[in-house]
Amino acid sequence: MFGLRYTGKSRDGLRLVSLAVLFGLAGICHAQSPAKVQDTGVDANPPSVTTCVACHGALGAGTASGGPRLAGKDPDYLAHALAMFKAGTRASDAMQAVARNLSDSDIHNLAMFFSQQNPPLATGAVPPSQSLVIAGKQLAEMGAGPGVPACFSCHAAGGKGNGARFPGIAGEPAAFVVARLHEFQARAKGKMPAPGTMTAVAAMLNDTQIEEAAAYLSVTGP
Known part of the structure; x- marks a missing residue:
């Protein structure tokens, strides 16, 4: 429900498509420490993970207050989202402040890190009926x-x-x-x-x- 279109699902040129990005809702942040993860071949402490989990929850699980889940997302999707924030083509004061100093390597490492996480669902919200x-x-x-x-x-x-x-x-x-x-x-x-x-x-x-x-x-x- 959150991609741009419901037609034309070709993967060609996906990095060039302006996505309806879930990544980066500016909300109330609850600082959390990044947990250790199993060796997945990706740096377990890539740049700015601590900054990311402050709003997006431990290992990118999301938060009950509205921080979106990053864990398990497609790495190209996450990398493109960060690139948009860095370029200023995706509006978010909070995310642009984080992304503007990231190198291409940082963006790749962060995208790969969160794509390989699978924490439990965010807790703290009143269960829905x-x-x-x-x-x-x-x-x-x-x-x-x-x-x-x-x-x-x-x-x-x-x-x-x-x-x-x-x-x-x-x-x-x-x-x-x-x-x-x-x-x-x-x-x-x-x-x-x-x-x-x-x-x-x-x-x-x-x-x-x-x-x-x-x-x-x-x-x-x-």
């Missing part, structure tokens, strides 16, 4: 009419992601999903969105549907 979760599952798997395709039609079965263009959305904290979809809705009010974009899809959602999708994704393992 079963009715919201059930309705959210229906929305994610089946959609809601012609204007709202199933989330998983682009983000793959279970919301596990489909390459660099369509990131994994399962396991994202509910607060992040709600905030991100509202951001897309605000964007739609400023300019008519192109058909098939996340902005166009979000504009069709009501507040109840947003809460339902957020509830289901927040309890679904990536």
Whole structure:
């Protein structure tokens, strides 16, 4: 539900596509220490991991307050997101402050590090009601009419992601999903969105549907 389009899933030229990036929601940060991980062939302490987990949770698990999950995302997706923040083409004061001093090697190491992590889902939020979760599952798997395709039609079965263009959305904290979809809705009010974009899809959602999708994704393992 958070990639740019629901059509055209070719992986060619993905680094050049302006993605609807989950990475980098500016929210309340809760500092956490990075945990040790098994040897995966990637530097276990790449540059700025401590800075990243302050907002994104230990090992990039996400936070109940709305820090998006980075763990397990496609490394090309994460690298492109950081490159956008570094270049200033993706707006976020917090993320631009972090990314502007990263080298290409730093970006690669961070992307690889978080892509290989698999921490438990973020904790601390009030568990969603079963009715919201059930309705959210229906929305994610089946959609809601012609204007709202199933989330998983682009983000793959279970919301596990489909390459660099369509990131994994399962396991994202509910607060992040709600905030991100509202951001897309605000964007739609400023300019008519192109058909098939996340902005166009979000504009069709009501507040109840947003809460339902957020509830289901927040309890679904990536």
